[in-house]
Amino acid sequence: MTHDGQQLTTRLDADGTLTLSLDDRTWDAPTGSTVLVRMEAAPINPSDLGLLFAAADVENAEYSQGRIVAQMPEKVTNAMAARHGKAMPAGNEGAGTVVAAGDDPAAQALMGKRVACVPGTAYGTYATCDAAMAMPLDDDITAEQAASSFVNPMTSLGFVETMKAEGAKGIIHAAAASNLGQMLLRICLSDGIPIINIVRSDEQAELLREIGATHVIDMTDDDFRAKLKAAIDETGIMLGFDPIGGGKMADTMLAAMEASASDGQPYNRYGSSEMKKVFIYGALDTGPTYLSRGYGFSWDVSGWLLFPFLQKAGQDVVARMRGRVMDELTSTFASHYSDRITLDDMLSRDAVLAYNRRATGRKFLVLPND
Amino acid sequence: MTHDGQQLTTRLDADGTLTLSLDDRTWDAPTGSTVLVRMEAAPINPSDLGLLFAAADVENAEYSQGRIVAQMPEKVTNAMAARHGKAMPAGNEGAGTVVAAGDDPAAQALMGKRVACVPGTAYGTYATCDAAMAMPLDDDITAEQAASSFVNPMTSLGFVETMKAEGAKGIIHAAAASNLGQMLLRICLSDGIPIINIVRSDEQAELLREIGATHVIDMTDDDFRAKLKAAIDETGIMLGFDPIGGGKMADTMLAAMEASASDGQPYNRYGSSEMKKVFIYGALDTGPTYLSRGYGFSWDVSGWLLFPFLQKAGQDVVARMRGRVMDELTSTFASHYSDRITLDDMLSRDAVLAYNRRATGRKFLVLPND
Numbered sequence: 001m002t003h004d005g006q007q008l009t010t011r012l013d014a015d016g017t018l019t020l021s022l023d024d025r026t027w028d029a030p031t032g033s034t035v036l037v038r039m040e041a042a043p044i045n046p047s048d049l050g051l052l053f054a055a056a057d058v059e060n061a062e063y064s065q066g067r068i069v070a071q072m073p074e075k076v077t078n079a080m081a082a083r084h085g086k087a088m089p090a091g092n093e094g095a096g097t098v099v100a101a102g103d104d105p106a107a108q109a110l111m112g113k114r115v116a117c118v119p120g121t122a123y124g125t126y127a128t129c130d131a132a133m134a135m136p137l138d139d140d141i142t143a144e145q146a147a148s149s150f151v152n153p154m155t156s157l158g159f160v161e162t163m164k165a166e167g168a169k170g171i172i173h174a175a176a177a178s179n180l181g182q183m184l185l186r187i188c189l190s191d192g193i194p195i196i197n198i199v200r201s202d203e204q205a206e207l208l209r210e211i212g213a214t215h216v217i218d219m220t221d222d223d224f225r226a227k228l229k230a231a232i233d234e235t236g237i238m239l240g241f242d243p244i245g246g247g248k249m250a251d252t253m254l255a256a257m258e259a260s261a262s263d264g265q266p267y268n269r270y271g272s273s274e275m276k277k278v279f280i281y282g283a284l285d286t287g288p289t290y291l292s293r294g295y296g297f298s299w300d301v302s303g304w305l306l307f308p309f310l311q312k313a314g315q316d317v318v319a320r321m322r323g324r325v326m327d328e329l330t331s332t333f334a335s336h337y338s339d340r341i342t343l344d345d346m347l348s349r350d351a352v353l354a355y356n357r358r359a360t361g362r363k364f365l366v367l368p369n370d
Numbered sequence: 371m372t373h374d375g376q377q378l379t380t381r382l383d384a385d386g387t388l389t390l391s392l393d394d395r396t397w398d399a400p401t402g403s404t405v406l407v408r409m410e411a412a413p414i415n416p417s418d419l420g421l422l423f424a425a426a427d428v429e430n431a432e433y434s435q436g437r438i439v440a441q442m443p444e445k446v447t448n449a450m451a452a453r454h455g456k457a458m459p460a461g462n463e464g465a466g467t468v469v470a471a472g473d474d475p476a477a478q479a480l481m482g483k484r485v486a487c488v489p490g491t492a493y494g495t496y497a498t499c500d501a502a503m504a505m506p507l508d509d510d511i512t513a514e515q516a517a518s519s520f521v522n523p524m525t526s527l528g529f530v531e532t533m534k535a536e537g538a539k540g541i542i543h544a545a546a547a548s549n550l551g552q553m554l555l556r557i558c559l560s561d562g563i564p565i566i567n568i569v570r571s572d573e574q575a576e577l578l579r580e581i582g583a584t585h586v587i588d589m590t591d592d593d594f595r596a597k598l599k600a601a602i603d604e605t606g607i608m609l610g611f612d613p614i615g616g617g618k619m620a621d622t623m624l625a626a627m628e629a630s631a632s633d634g635q636p637y638n639r640y641g642s643s644e645m646k647k648v649f650i651y652g653a654l655d656t657g658p659t660y661l662s663r664g665y666g667f668s669w670d671v672s673g674w675l676l677f678p679f680l681q682k683a684g685q686d687v688v689a690r691m692r693g694r695v696m697d698e699l700t701s702t703f704a705s706h707y708s709d710r711i712t713l714d715d716m717l718s719r720d721a722v723l724a725y726n727r728r729a730t731g732r733k734f735l736v737l738p739n740d
Contacts, residue, residue: 051639079664082637247664267452269421273678280663289661293615293653294449297675303667308643 003123091122271296377494639664
């Protein structure tokens with residue numbers, strides 16, 4: 001038995017034309033350990049936007065029924081040569097109901113169940129995924145509550161696991177008022193882990209203080225760097241996570257850590273021997289990262305990505321993390337959506353201009369077309 | 371019994387005045403496990419220049435008998451607040467003869483011996499150091515042959531140890547025609563380790579090919595990046611060491627590694643999962659490091675410094691490294707000096723302008739005033 005519906009794809013051609021398209025599609029019956037999920041809710045995460053639009057000019061794009069045609073800057077187009085000409089589905093995660101399943105018992109066991117899943121193709125009427133990547137939900141959990149149960153929860157728990165593996169004393173987090181940042185803060189509060197939250201407005205600072213944050217620093221303040229150093233003096237944290245990527249956030253963190261580490265120490269031309277580390281896990285600013293290196297030689301800046309982390313962490317750790325997410329889905333790991341749109345809406349100009357802004361405080365959930 | 375002589379110091383004042391000064395000094399008799407070495411030869415390494423002059427304007431400095439007064443840029447002066455007002459001795463390493471020793475048997479055993487040492491105060495008539503940091507030399511080794519037996523040899527061996535610890539397949543080395551680069555090349559050739567040497571002139575390329583290098587790439591060539599990728603295709607090396615620091619060398623290495631790792635692979639918006647790593651171990655360019663991050667999230671850039679490395683490596687590894695250096699001091703670890711100057715000469719304008727240029731191919735050795 002087949003299922004008919006629609007699937008959103010994004011295609012970049014070698015000439016820089018980016019085409020988003022919502023097309024009719026037929027899903028075959030799943031085989032083996034795979035299941036077919038009728039999607040009921042899928043969030044738009046920053047990582048989804050990187051695939052959907054990257055740096056395309058959505059402001060001046062052509063919007064028509066079920067189709068967007070935009071222009072990608074030449075440099076970005078060239079850097080993405082491997083995706084030229086391929087219509088790629090998108091949508092990392094979501095929740096829905098299993099309407100068909102392969103013969104494998106693991107797949108059959110999910111038949112008719114509501115699940116959270118990570119298909120990578122969630123912006124569609126249906127999505128196929130392996131039973132191992134679909135988590136059955138308790139009856140009192142809605143699809144909306146479970147839609148964001150993978151990327152942000154596992155990432156924020158992954159930060160804490162990484163911090164422990166590094167032997168660090170806590171976490172400095174930039175763009176900390178995001179959904180992910182709020183989750184990370186709740187985990188740290190509940191686990192007694194010191195966290196310094198960097199935000200960029202009074203409203204964001206207030207939001208985090210209401211959750212219970214003690215160290216909240218506004219990066220738009222004139223004395224931002226001095227405040228950051230003071231918070232590091234107090235906590236001893238030499239580990240940062242930065243989703244901005246471009247510009248000087250990682251550099252600012254490292255400089256503040258070094259200022260704190262070398263305070264009162266005799267001069268050392270190589271900087272302090274205290275190891276200072278920043279993980280870049282996003283690209284809210286797609287420009288280059290600047291490192292002044294005014295902090296000696298005991299520093300490290302590296303990329304951080306969920307899937308390689310999970311692979312390295314191993315099955316037991318991942319199972320423990322998944323279990324905690326499911327247990328605390330409506331508390332620690334609750335997501336808040338500012339906007340709910342349909343699959344059709346995803347291609348409207350107003351919606352694109354809003355959800356592609358990646359503004360902290362707005363988070364979109366995609367619902368099926370009726 | 372005391373010893374009289376002269377000591378070179380460098381002092382930076384809060385107003386940006388940098389003063390190098392060669393002054394009379396009396397050394398007390400050493401106690402405990404320390405020895406007093408009459409210095410016979412000391413190299414000028416890039417790491418010494420960072421302390422002696424940093425970014426001071428030596429071109430427009432005042433040169434007088436035994437004294438240089440130069441101006442440091444304000445930003446650098448402020449960044450070095452911890453050294454303001456302190457006259458600091460310099461000279462990481464050298465060789466000489468032990469003329470006095472503390473009561474400790476380890477110190478007494480070195481009495482009258484010619485030793486290689488790492489006192490950090492080598493630009494002086496005498497230097498005090500712990501017996502553990504002074505290696506007795508065979509009779510047929512001259513002070514000049516042993517003067518550079520620590521910094522460059524241990525650093526190049528440290529790169530190989532680091533490479534092995536990272537599980538990498540070899541080393542990409544920038545500014546590879548340096549004394550250090552030549553040592554590293556000889557180690558790699560003798561140990562069968564693949565190495566890609568990045569140089570910036572035909573002469574440098576020829577020099578390394580004569581030693582036996584197979585992969586030598588000139589960064590001033592138009593097709594530098596393509597050649598670098600081709601060499602990585604051939605060797606699979608995903609680990610670089612960069613003494614330049616500022617600018618785009620680390621970025622260029624990472625981009626070439628990624629181009630090689632993702633060649634022929636399906637498009638992945640997060641980049642390849644192949645871990646790519648560059649260690650920055652110098653600051654030939656003191657400007658900021660630019661990272662375009664056009665290579666996904668599986669990358670790492672970090673500082674590398676000899677002393678923290680040795681501390682982490684542990685005594686056994688360090689003893690093995692030291693043993694090899696002593697065994698191969700006149701072959702693998704031979705240093706070549708283009709210029710020999712006296713302690714007095716170190717303060718002459720002509721000499722400063724030459725040795726502070728940090729030009730590959732020139733290396734200065736400091737000898738005692740007669």
